[in-house]
Each structure stands twice: as C-alpha cells, then as structure tokens.
Amino acid sequence: TSEDSPEMFEYLRGYSPLHNLKPGTEYPATLVTTADHDDRVVPAHSFKFAATLQDCQxxxxxxxxxxxxxxGHGGGxxxxxQIEEYTDIYSFILYNMPEKRY
Known part of the structure; x- marks a missing residue:
C-alpha cells in the first residue's frame, strides 16, 4: 500500500490535482463545482483545492x-x-473565453 511504500506514495501524489499546484503560476479561469451534501466526493476536498488554487494563482x-x-452528487x-447549475457553468465559460476578433 501507499502507506507502506514511499515510492508508491510519491507515484500516487503525482496524480493529485492539489499537490500539483505550483505557487506563482498563471492558471486559466477555473470553476470548481461541488455540493454541500455530496456523499461520494467529500466537499472539503473541493474547498481545499479551490483555496489552494486561489493562493497559487x-x-x-x-x-x-x-x-x-x-x-448531493447529482442523482435526483x-x-x-440542474438549470441553475448549467447556467452558471456556461456563463462562466463564455465570460472567460478569449474574445475573437475578425
């Protein structure tokens, strides 16, 4: 297991979005979405990632x-x-897209 093997731990850490954030980096516009009663993905992970991303930006x-x-996670x-969520997501995307000039 990764608890027993430092090599495996470092390998898995290489996949971690949180641990791959680098201070002083210009990251693209990012919208992290979560739900306060999600029983599949702990919302605290999203909070921590968003806070760290803001700090590194x-x-x-x-x-x-x-x-x-x-x-919760989406079911039901x-x-x-759903309309509110997708409105926010698409608005964020469109607002942050580079302007095309012809």
Missing part, C-alpha cells in the same frame, strides 16, 4: 467555487437546480 483569471446547497437533482 499569479494571473488575473478567476478561480472560483460553486457550492450547490441542499444537494430537480430540473430547476
């Missing part, structure tokens, strides 16, 4: 987190909440 691109309240989510 050297550029002007926003690093934000969207927290869906009274929601009402259509109204």
């Amino acid at each position: 050297a550029g002007d691109a926003p690093c934000l987190i969207r927290i869906d309240t009274k929601a 989510k009402p259509v109204s909440k």
Whole structure:
C-alpha cells in the first residue's frame, strides 16, 4: 500500500490535482463545482483545492467555487437546480473565453 511504500506514495501524489499546484503560476479561469451534501466526493476536498488554487494563482483569471446547497452528487437533482447549475457553468465559460476578433 501507499502507506507502506514511499515510492508508491510519491507515484500516487503525482496524480493529485492539489499537490500539483505550483505557487506563482498563471492558471486559466477555473470553476470548481461541488455540493454541500455530496456523499461520494467529500466537499472539503473541493474547498481545499479551490483555496489552494486561489493562493497559487499569479494571473488575473478567476478561480472560483460553486457550492450547490441542499444537494448531493447529482442523482435526483430537480430540473430547476440542474438549470441553475448549467447556467452558471456556461456563463462562466463564455465570460472567460478569449474574445475573437475578425
């Protein structure tokens, strides 16, 4: 296991999004999405990643987190909440896309 093997631990750490963030890097605009009652992905991991990304960000691109309240991993989510979520996601993407000049 990775607990017993420093080599395996370092190998797995290489896959960690959190541990691969580098201070002073210009990261692209990022929107982290999570839900406060997610029983599959602990929301604290998203909080920690978003906070670390904001701390490491050297550029002007926003690093934000969207927290869906009274929601879980997605199953059984009402259509109204799905619409709100996708509206926020697509708005973020469009707002942060580079402007095309013809």
